[in-house]
Amino acid sequence: MTVVRISDDALALACGADAVAAAFVGAGCTVERVSSWGMHWLEPLVELDGKGFGPAVPGDVAAILNGTSAKAIGIIADHPFIARQQRLTFARAGKTRPLDLADYAATGGWAGLYRARSIGAPAIIAEMSQSGLRGRGGAGFPAGIKWQTVASAPGDRKFIVCNADEGDSGTFADRMLMEGDPFQLIEGMAIAAHAVGAGQGYIYVRSEYPHAIAKLNAAITLAAEIIAPFTIEVRVGAGAYVCGEETSLLNSIEGKRGEVRAKPPLPAHQGLFGQPTVINNVLTLAAVPHILSEGGAVLYDSHGFGRSKGTKPIQLAGNIRHGGVFETPFGITLHDLIYDIGGGTASGRPVKAVQVGGPLGAYIHPDRFDLPFDYEAYAGADALIGHGGVVVFDDTADMGKLARFAMEFCAVESCGKCTPCRIGSTRGVELIDRIRGGATAGGAVESLPQMHNAAKTPRSREADIELLEDLCETMKFGSLCALGGFTPYPVLSALRHWPEDFG
Amino acid sequence: MAYEPQADFGTPQVASETRVTLTIDGRSVTVPQGTSLMRAAALTGGSIPKLCASDNLAAFGSCRLCLVEVDGMRGTPASCTTPAAEGMTVHTQTPRLQKLRRGVMELYISDHPLDCLTCSANNDCELQDQAAAVGLRDVRFGYAGENHLGLAADTSNPYFDFDPSKCIACSRCVRACDEVQGTFALTMDGRGFASKISAGQAGDDFLSSECVSCGACVQACPTATLQEKAVKEIGKPERSVITTCAYCGVGCTFRAEMRGEQLVRMVPWKDGKANHGHSCVKGRFAWGYAQHKDRITAPMIRESIDQPWREVSWDEALGFAASRLQSIKAQYGARALGGITSSRCTNEETFLVQKLVRAGFGTNNVDTCARVCHSPTGYGLKTTFGTSAGTQDFDSVEHSDVILVIGANPTDAHPVFASRMKRRLRKGAKLIVIDPRRIDLVRSAHIAAEYHLPLQPGTNVAVLTAMAHVIVTEGLADEAFIRERCDWDEYQDWARFVSDERHSPEVLEAVSRVPAADLRAAARLFATGGNGAIYYGLGVTEHSQGSSTVMAIANLAMATGNVGRPGVGVNPLRGQNNVQGACDMGSFPHELSGYRHISDTATRALFEADWGVTLDPEPGLRIPNMLDAAVDGSFRAIYIQGEDILQSDPNTHHVAAGLKAMDCVIVHDLFLNETANYAHVFLPGSTFLEKTGTFTNAERRIQMVRKVMEPANGMEDWQVTQALANAMGLGWNYTHPSQIMDEVARLTPSFAGVSHARLDEAGSLQWPVNEAHPDGSPIMHEAGFANGKGKFVVTDYVPTDEKTGPRFPLLLTTGRILSHYNVGAQTRRTANTAWHPEDLLEMHPTDAENRGLKSGDWTRLASRTGETTLRLLVTDRVAPGVVYTTFHHPATQANVVTTEFSDWATNCPEYKVTAVQVMASNGPTDWQEDYEALSARSRRIAPEIPAEAAE
Amino acid sequence: MNRSARLVEIVAAHAGREGPLLPLLHEVQAEFGCVDGEAEAQLAHALNLSRAEVHGVVSFYHDFTATADPRPCVQLCRAEACQARGVEALVPAAQAAAGGRVKLHDVYCLGLCSVGPNARVGDQLYARLDQGSLVELIERA
Amino acid sequence: MDVAHLTLMANQIARNFAVQGDERAAAATAEHITLFWDPRMKAAIRAGGGADLSPIAAAALSRLD
Structure with a gap:
């Protein structure tokens, strides 16, 4: 019986993996649904005896089975995209069935948990600190310190919340x-x-991820x-980007409006x-x-760059030829990521800009593609x-x-609690429109004689750009959380590097 | 006091022993650990701009005006949410901060109306102040952007408007409703730029929402978004006077904010120790009765009650009254005269009325409305603890772990205290409610009683005895406390009594209908759950066993060691603003001020020497006995100050008969009330806004009432009483109420240290105030009971004689609702009627179904005493077999059906238990129609003398 | 079974949860297509919250709607990665195809950012859309 | 004064003290009436003949002099 492995990751499904799998079943094969290798341009990727074929469509089945497919990529593990990676977190990607406990155990699963239980809480936290693991969500706060704070905080109950x-x-x-290796997260x-000393955990997943939710449950x-x-419970978000901010996430789990809480108190305390x-x-x-497996902490610490320890799963997306997940120690440059690994744009046209870090990240000009992937280096830029x-x-x-x-996204997703984000994002949209549409005079109200203090002369483009910069400063330093606080990054970086795009 | 808003330190005071010292703008300041930088800065006299912060709300951190710079800290933290730390160096005014703040303000004003000069909050607006403070000169965004300026105003609340176009989305109103009031009626609706305040759900306005109109949101609003209609109509106040509310026994203090002689608004005073800056719909808004067209401001007399009233001069009215009183005294003796003091009037006024009766009339026939509400409290607590008063201050509830509420409905009748209690409950205290009806405290947003024991009306003693049974038989009593603080032998007698199997919850379940398992669990919780506090109201006292129940409560508190420290105690929730004071002032026929029996020779001698008279050593008549004696012919004249006994006392027919039988009824009141239908002399009274004196609230707190405006009738009530005394030739010459208080202090040991001057200085004092307690006594019985040892009293459950039967199968119990007060004389003359235009009869769906009745139906409510009609509300708040109504509206005359049964020890009427039948009706009863005709007839004022100008 | 009784069942099914409002709202939204005022009030009562609080929560989250929309819904990702892959150029054709029959709903990121433009219909995901396949998707919805 | 009503009151007081035993209850009832009743009430009930008085109430009244 021929065994074919095809991912059931949501992206593979979106690219038609189920139809391909059905075709292989129709051809008498046994199909194993595994996690995705993370080479998205090849999905659906079919694995037969370690060799890959992709992106496959149902019509490719016969050719793949008889060895004549033009979509053959050779041994998957040897593919340069995979071979160049240092996979720790994604070590099982493509290799195991996500919900198969035997697969998980056979690949080292639960070893960390069993060892953790044997060494006890203080030693776990010590190893976490030793590993140098920093929060992967964006802020990069050392995980060991956070755990230590929670461990020593007085409280009737304690919680683990996965963002x-x-x-x-x-x-x-x-x-x-979550879809490919959920046990690893659970562990x-x-x-x-x-x-x-927590008894209950929650995984707060956005509702846009139905497959992840199902797999986790x-x-x-x-x-x-x-x-x-x-015990762990999955909680499903309800269409609010801001709930990725940790305090609004907590409010959301509690059944409240996902408004950001002021800190302090830190979640580690309250x-x-x-x-x-x-x-x-x-x-x-x-x-x-x-990290908690034997020798893991030292190994983890040995990877990385400066204070950015371990590996980082980088996601190559947008207009890129070879998109997917690329796990590598910190320090790699954007140039290497985009050209050597990503193969340049999917459209074949020149790269104009790269946004790193999501909607709140800066647009980076090709001039700066030498920037090494590292928290401090990016902050410096x-x-x-x-x-x-x-x-x-x-x-x-x-x-x-x-x-x-960027401003519009902030306006759509603002929780509305703090003024700079609530009003500033809407004014930002209006102001950029004004700048791009050619600066206009003050409105009818401003020209009224009663509005004695208002400017009577038309506002220049320069004045409006200065206002945009001031607005960004107000948002950056005045906002309660990163949504309003970081929206100025894409705005100001675009303005700085591509002023010609502002009319 | 000039008009200036009270200082706001931005964030609440922090109670911490640890102190930290930091430097703010070069000034060193030491504050309790946990204090915000904002508050620390305010304490140095500095002022950091702020809009979303207020010192009665938890820091929120949304407006971002209060950003500061701290050496060694990244960014610009908000000063409201950043705690002060040792050695910090803080800068609140730097060019960078100024620019940021101006940037924030520029955003605010880009979405705000520009009509400051025509705005009702002009010059009383925090947004305006802060715009000025940050130096905003131009809004560079212009005014053409997206905005909220077109949103419609919500004017549904009778007292304030909500104009969302002026809202800055600071959430102070929402937080005030949540944190201060505890109703959670408001929310932010939507999010981001579209965020807007919503009262309730999408289809709600303020009136239809869960809002209880306490006004906390209006007070919290930094702009004109939530604004009193009165301010819009009149303008900004120019001066303010601190005074004390004349509604319930909580005793809230307010700033009466005035424009000339016109009251603009009542703003709860943050330094008020009873209310800490909070209020309810009555105290804050329902003061319009003071200017109501029904106010009578000229004295009136008539020869007989079938004649119309004649307006006369003060001299004529007083002369008429005095001569009638004197001739009756001459003919029938002093004991044919009597008086009723008012629990609504000041201590000074009350003291004068009882002095007039005792020293002037020469009789002890003086009583007060406490007779019909809390007289059992006086008897019961005096017997057990030695002092006729509650043991705690309101702040005590902050330290309670288990709160037992029995026969009280604090959210309706004592709303400001209820908010405090709810706050404590939200923080984790457990609640036990013993009440026939599912009051709001049993379950409302974020509040849920651990146990609700829905007892059959009239079985309080059975339930409390069963609780005592559980506590004693399960070994949960606090023996150490009892041995040290109480009479051990009496305890053992009591313990033997309650331990008897016939007092077990299982046996008594048949009587009380309280499930035994719940009762046992509740008893265990109370005995073992930490600090246990008992709060009770008229559902305890207004029973045949009222005094027994009070003593049973005291027994329970002593048995569990819950007396003598914060967080515990026995706490009567007093109905009227000064019912405690009226009792303290010697309003009862058997005792002089300070609860000293009239038969005590030494006490009498003290008064006799001071007053220059001889006092009758025998106790006088209580109100119901006065009415009995009137029908009998031996009681013929009465002076009633500020009470409407016809409406408020039970068995209206009997009250009417008693009043009708008298030769001289003198009513001293604001309005021609129901009792005045039977009066011969009407002396116009003055409102609390028009007088100076003191009120004493339910926590024994004596607080100043200060004259806010001149009396409409030209005289404060104490002056009227003095004038009547002088018309009788007594030669009194008080020139200021402080002299009356000095006399009280001189004659009353527990008031020895009280004077107006000391009250002005201290804000308030809780009696006893004497050499042992120079600054008053927030908590009583701390070291020992007033009479040495606490006394356990065996309280047998003696069922009432009022029984249900085939003809009257239901039990009627009565109570209050939030928007009205007592007989409604004041609140019915305000827009509070928007919430409660009529009294309704509540009935369980099963009982309604059996009678074919539904909500809104007119029903006939009949008892053995009488009958009335009112409309029905079908609800499962009441148990099957129980019906409930309020008595706020004279048209309903709920007391037509109540009986003459009363507390065995004090004759406090049994309002809470009446056997009734309810059936469909198609209109008012004959009595209601007759009464309405009588009312109209008795209120006629002779046409030849012009009545007060209409409108 | 009437709505009110069904709501009681839904509430009972989540009885063991701490902070159960969001899961409840999801279920109500899924079952009735909306969370209307009546449902808000009933949930408020059941959870011992105020009506205002529940309304505040419902109105905060984009997943909950006050009224039911019976139309099929196609969620089209308009976030940056899909923009980089040309989604904006597809929007006019998509709108035309949707007309009034299909609800075309913007979504910001479906997590398929290397294979956009992407869309979601129910729990089905679609990647590598071009004008033709998107229009077809909308027409089939 | 209405003697029937006064009798009812006296009996009610007596009934609530009854738990203390006849002797103590009579004393307590007497003391209560002394402390809280107006002279004409005391006079009227004594003049009323005590037909419907409970034994404790009757014993109490006999102590009043």
Whole structure:
């Protein structure tokens, strides 16, 4: 019996994997549905005896089976896109069936949890600190310190919350991990629970990820006995980007409006339901089993660049030929990512800009493609790594329009609590329109004689650009959370590098 | 006091022993740990711009005007949410901050009307102040952008308007409703730029929402978005006077904000120790009765009650009254005269009325409306604890772990205290409710009673005895406390009594209908759940066993060691603003001020020496006995200050007969009330806004009432009483109420340290105030009980004689609702009628179904005493077999059906238990029609003398 | 079974949860196509919240709607990665195809950012859309 | 004064003290009436003949002098 492996990852499904799988079944094959290797341009990717074929359509079945397919890519594991990676978090990608406990155990699953239980809470936290793992959600806060804070905070109950509200455009690593290797996340949460003394965990997943939700629910049921007495519940978001901000996420789980909370108090002291709470991103928690396996912490620490330790699953997206997830130690340059690994744009046109770090990340000009992937280096360049999404734009992109979109996105997704974000984003959209449409005079109201203090002369483009810069400063330093606070990054970077796109 | 808003420190005070010292703009300041930078800055006299912060609300951090720079910290943290830390160096005014703040303000004003000069909040607007503070000169965005300027105003609330176009989305109103009031009636609707405040759901306006119109949102609003209609009509106040509310026994203090002689608004005073800056719909808004056209401002007399009234001069009215009183006294003796003091009037006025009766009339026939509400409290607590008053201050509830509410409906009758209690409950205290009706506290947003024991009306003693049974038999009593603080022998007698199997919850379930398991669980919780506090109201006292129930409560508190420290105690929730004070002032026929029996020779001698008279050593008549004696012919004249006994006392027919039998009824009141239908002399009274004196609230807190405006009738009530006394030749010469308080202090040990001057200085004092307690006594019985040892009293459950039967199968119990007060004389003359235009009869769906009745139907409510009609509300708030109504409207005359049964010890009427039948009706009863005709007839004022100008 | 009774069942099914409002709202939205005022009030009562609070939550999240829309819904991703892959050029044709029959709903990111433009219909995802396949998708919806 | 009503009142007081035993209850009832009743009430009930008085109430009244 011929065994064919095809991913059941949402992206593979969106690209038609089910039809391909059905065709192989029709041809008498046994089809194993596995996780995705993360080479998205090849999905649906068919694996037969370690060799890959893709992107496959049902009509390719006969050729693949008889060895004549032009879509053959050779041994998948040897493909340069895979071979160049240092996969820790995504070590199982493409190789295991996501909901198969035997597959998971056979690939080192639960070793970290069992070891964690044997070494005890203080040692777990010590190893976490030693590994240098920083939060993968964007802020890059050292996970060991956070856990230590929760462990020593007084509280009747403690919680582990996994932030799986992956809303940034250009990111999908969380989704792939949840769909492809859910036990790894569950194991990471169970270790965290053991470390801080938590009894209950929540995974907050955005409602845009129905497949991840289904996989997680199934995996939690399967793993319930292994992680007991710790329990995990999936909570589904409801269409609010801002709930990726940790405090609004907590409010959302509590059944409240997803408004951002002021900090302090930190969630580590007063988090979910007012109790000490570890809140970490999917990839942070998924890195934990590896770190807690024998020698894992030292190994993890040995990877990376400066204070950015370990590996980072970078997501290559947008107008790129070879899109997908690329896990690598920190330090790689954008140039290498986009050209060597990504193969340039999908359209074949020149790269104009790259947005790193989601909708709140700066647009990076090709002049700066030498920037190494590293928290501090990006911060120094007024940019951010965020969740590691890299979205490539070709030369047809209108950077003025994208700057406007950044403000518009902020306006659509603002929780409305703080003034700079609530009003500023809407004014930002209007102002960019005004600048791009050619500066206009003050409105009818302003020209009334009663409006004595208002400017009577038409506002110049320069004045409006200055106002946009002032607005960005107000939002950046005045906003309560990163939504309003970081929206100026894409806006100002676009304005700085592509002023000609602003009319 | 000039008009200036009270200082706002931005964030609440923090109670911490640890102090930190930091530097703000070069000034060193030391504050409790956890204090916000904003508050710390305010304490140095600085002022950081702010809009969303207020010191009665938790820091929120949304407006972003209060950003500061802190050495060594990244960015510009909000000062409201950043706690002060040792050694911090903070800068609140830097060019960078100024630019940021101006940027924020520029955004605000880009979405705000520009009509400051015609705005009702002009010069009283925090947005305006902050725009000025940050130096905003131009809004560079222009005014053509998206905005909220076209949103329609919601004018549904009778007292305030909501204009969303002026809203800055600071959420202060929402937070005030949540945190301060605890109703959660408001929310932010939508999100982002579209965020807007919503009262309730999409289809709601303020009136239809869950809003209880406490006004906390209006007070919290920094703009004109939520604004009193009165401010819109009149303008900004120019001066303010701190005074005390004349509604319930909570005793809220307010700033009466005035424009000339016109009251503009009542703003709760943040320094008020009873209310801490909060209010309810009555105190805050329902003051319009003071200027109502029904106010009578000229004295009137008539020879007999079938004649129309004649307006006369004060001299003529007082002379007429005095001569009638004197001739009756001459003919029938002093004991034919009597008086009723008002629990609505000041301590000083009350003291004068009882002095007039005792020293002037020469009799102890003086009583007060406490007779019909809290007289059992006086008897019961005096017997057990030695003092006729509650043991705690309101702040005590912050320290309670288990709160037992029995026979009280605080959210309706004592709303400001209820908000405090709810806040404590939201923070984790457990609640037990013993009430026949599912009051709001049993279950309302974020509040849920651990146990609700829905007892059969009239079985309080049975339930409390069963609780005591559980506590004693399960070994949960606090023996150490009892041995140290109480009489051990009496405890053992009591413990033996309650331990008897016939007092077990299982046996008594047949009587009380309270499931035994619930009762046991509730008893265990109360005994073992930490600090246990008991709050009770008229559902305890207004029964045949009222005094027994009060003593049973006291027994329970002592048995569980819950007396003498914060968080515990026995807390009567007093109905009227000064019912505590009226009792303190010697309004009862058997005792002089300070609860000293009239038969005590030494006490009498003290008064006799001071007053220069001889006092009758025998107790006088209580109100119901006065009416009995009137029918009997031995009681013939009465002076009633500020009470409407016809409407408020039970068995209206009997009250009417008593009044009708008298030769001289003098009513001293604001309005021609129902009792005045039977009066011969009407002396116009003054409102609390028009007088100076003191009220004493339910926590024994004596607070100043200050004259806000001149009395409409030309005299404060104490002056009228003095004038009547002088018309009788008594030669009194008080020139200021403070002299009356000095006399009280001189004659009353528990008031020895009280004077107006001390009250002005201290804000308020809780009696006893004397050498042992120079600053008053927030908590009583801390070291020992007033009479040495706490006394356990065996309280047998003696069922009432009022029984249901085939003809009267239902039990009627009565109560209050939030928007009205007592007989409604005031609140019915305000827009509060928007919430409760009539009294309704509540009935369980099963009982309604059996009678074929539905909500809105006219029903006939009949008892053995009488009958009335009112409309029905079908609800499962009441248990099957129980019906409930309020008594706020004279048209309903709920007391036509109540009986003459009363508390065995004090004759406090049994309002809470009446056997009734309810059936369909098609209109008012004969009595209601006759009464309406009588009312109209008795209120005629002679045509030859012009009545007060209409409108 | 009437709506009110069904709501009671839904509430009961989530009885063990702490902070159950969002899961409840999802289920109500799925079952009735909306969370209207009546449902808000009933949930408020069941959870011991105020009506205002529940309304505040419902109105905050884009997944919940006050009225039901019986039309089929096609969610089209308009976020940056799909913009980079040309989604904006497809919008006019998509709108024309949707007309009044299909609800064309903007969504910001479906997590398929390397294979856009992407759309979602129910729980089905579609990637690598061009004008033809998007229009066909809308017409089939 | 209405003697029937006064009798009812006296009996009610007596009934509530009854739990203390006849002797103590009579004393307590007497004391209560002394402390809280107006002279004409006391006079009227004593003049009323005590037909419907409970034994404790009757014993109490006999102590009043």
